[in-house]
Amino acid sequence: MSSSAQSPRSPKSPKSPTGKATSPAPATSPAPATSPAPAAAPAPLSAEAQNAAGILPATHWTEQPLPEEDVNDGASSLGSFNSTTASISSSIFHYREVHGRTYHAEMGRAEAWQPNDQRHLDAMELVHHAVMVTLGGKLFSSPLEPKKVQKVLDVATGAGLWAIDFADEFPNAEVIGTDVSPIQPSWVPPNVKFELEDCNQEWTWPENTFDFVNLRLLVGIVDDWYALFRNAYRVAKPGSYVESYDTGCHMLSDDGTVKEGSALEQWGKVFREGGKKLGRTFTIYEEDLQRKGMEAAGFVDIEFKDIKLPYGGWHSDKELAEIGVWWKMAIEADLEGYVNYIWNNVLGWTPDEAKAFTRHVRRDMNNPNIHGYIMARVAWGRKPE
Ligand SMILES: C[S@@+](CC[C@H](N)C(=O)[O-])C[C@H]1O[C@@H](n2cnc3c(N)ncnc32)[C@H](O)[C@@H]1O
Numbered sequence: 001m002s003s004s005a006q007s008p009r010s011p012k013s014p015k016s017p018t019g020k021a022t023s024p025a026p027a028t029s030p031a032p033a034t035s036p037a038p039a040a041a042p043a044p045l046s047a048e049a050q051n052a053a054g055i056l057p058a059t060h061w062t063e064q065p066l067p068e069e070d071v072n073d074g075a076s077s078l079g080s081f082n083s084t085t086a087s088i089s090s091s092i093f094h095y096r097e098v099h100g101r102t103y104h105a106e107m108g109r110a111e112a113w114q115p116n117d118q119r120h121l122d123a124m125e126l127v128h129h130a131v132m133v134t135l136g137g138k139l140f141s142s143p144l145e146p147k148k149v150q151k152v153l154d155v156a157t158g159a160g161l162w163a164i165d166f167a168d169e170f171p172n173a174e175v176i177g178t179d180v181s182p183i184q185p186s187w188v189p190p191n192v193k194f195e196l197e198d199c200n201q202e203w204t205w206p207e208n209t210f211d212f213v214n215l216r217l218l219v220g221i222v223d224d225w226y227a228l229f230r231n232a233y234r235v236a237k238p239g240s241y242v243e244s245y246d247t248g249c250h251m252l253s254d255d256g257t258v259k260e261g262s263a264l265e266q267w268g269k270v271f272r273e274g275g276k277k278l279g280r281t282f283t284i285y286e287e288d289l290q291r292k293g294m295e296a297a298g299f300v301d302i303e304f305k306d307i308k309l310p311y312g313g314w315h316s317d318k319e320l321a322e323i324g325v326w327w328k329m330a331i332e333a334d335l336e337g338y339v340n341y342i343w344n345n346v347l348g349w350t351p352d353e354a355k356a357f358t359r360h361v362r363r364d365m366n367n368p369n370i371h372g373y374i375m376a377r378v379a380w381g382r383k384p385e
Contacts, residue, residue: 054269055270055273113278113342123334126330129326134323139165140214141378142243150174151176153235154175155199156180160194164192177193199221199231209237216244222281240382244378246284249267249271251268252373257371263364270343285376286375291379298384303380310373312324312325312365315371340354
């Protein structure tokens with residue numbers, strides 16, 4: 001295991017640059033370009049629809065005094081894109097900009113709701129570590145036979161940290177991370193490469209290619225979870241495993257401390273409605289999509305483990321408290337980034353309105369008397385021989 005259980009880390013020291021060019025390389029390193037205006041953002045939900053979904057209006061948050069102690073809303077750090085990813089066509093560097101944050105522009109059937117700027121990449125590093133802590137320091141839960149693991153696919157790899165750590169742990173395996181956004185580091189272990197691929201389209205790999213397919217944190221990006229697992233089944237070798245780690249979006253509490261109408265309760269409702277509007281669900285856990293998708297695709301010996309992700313270190317169980325501290329840090333590292341796109345697109349809120357909301361979320365997350373958590377599930381299944 002290459003990730004320390006004590007602290008988040010950056011990818012290991014560079015060995016060699018990788019990254020496959022899917023188009024001819026531009027003559028010079030492209031600077032990230034942003035569209036002048038948000039690309040054709042759909043109209044937000046009407047006030048009636050928001051009301052029917054139980055979503056409180058922005059004024060509910062703006063009219064409540066902002067917690068004064070909570071002034072660190074952070075600033076977006078734009079323009080620090082890694083220019084050495086220049087081997088990829090310059091067209092994919094055209095980002096959409098929403099309220100000062102950049103997102104990957106729509107490509108094929110992809111619509112990214114999480115920013116792809118440096119601030120969010122930093123948050124993803126914490127998320128990676130938080131997931132590792134959740135899985136007891138492990139990168140996967142499937143019963144892999146190390147000698148048989150030769151070729152591995154990490155779908156929607158994000159900052160590529162899982163792929164890099166897996167490649168470190170399995171130096172004889174070739175690990176391929178795919179994404180629509182070229183945000184992965186260039187200096188990675190020699191057995192990792194990153195490619196551009198839209199996971200919502202037919203995957204380009206021939207059937208029976210991979211010994212392990214990893215699907216981690218695809219919340220809000222998949223337009224058909226059944227098709228996703230059909231793709232995974234097709235490219236998996238007989239006898240190999242697919243694994244999916246994902247979450248729900250509703251903040252729950254066993255003791256009623258996440259109250260109806262609180263910022264934490266509203267969080268889940270907005271994501272739920274946002275997922276419906278984008279056609280890419282956030283209620284993966286609640287809909288049992290990992291198990292159902294694997295089963296429908298033909299995977300067998302499906303197993304899963306449900307895990308509570310507390311927000312904050314309030315839990316009396318030491319392990320859950322540690323998980324909670326990491327998740328809170330990971331979310332707080334870019335709370336505004338998680339909220340920006342959906343609250344803008346779905347509710348039509350201004351940045352100030354969204355900021356007022358996030359301050360309430362942050363305050364509640366830091367209140368040890370509020371015992372909120374979301375559910376995560378890691379599920380794995382085998383393609384029959
Ligand atoms: C939350 S990150 C996932 C990160 C990574 N899987 C992990 O566990 O650390 C979501 C990633 O999905 C990518 N993405 C969004 N839509 C996609 C699509 N249709 N196909 C492939 N990647 C997509 C985004 O660019 C982003 O990097």
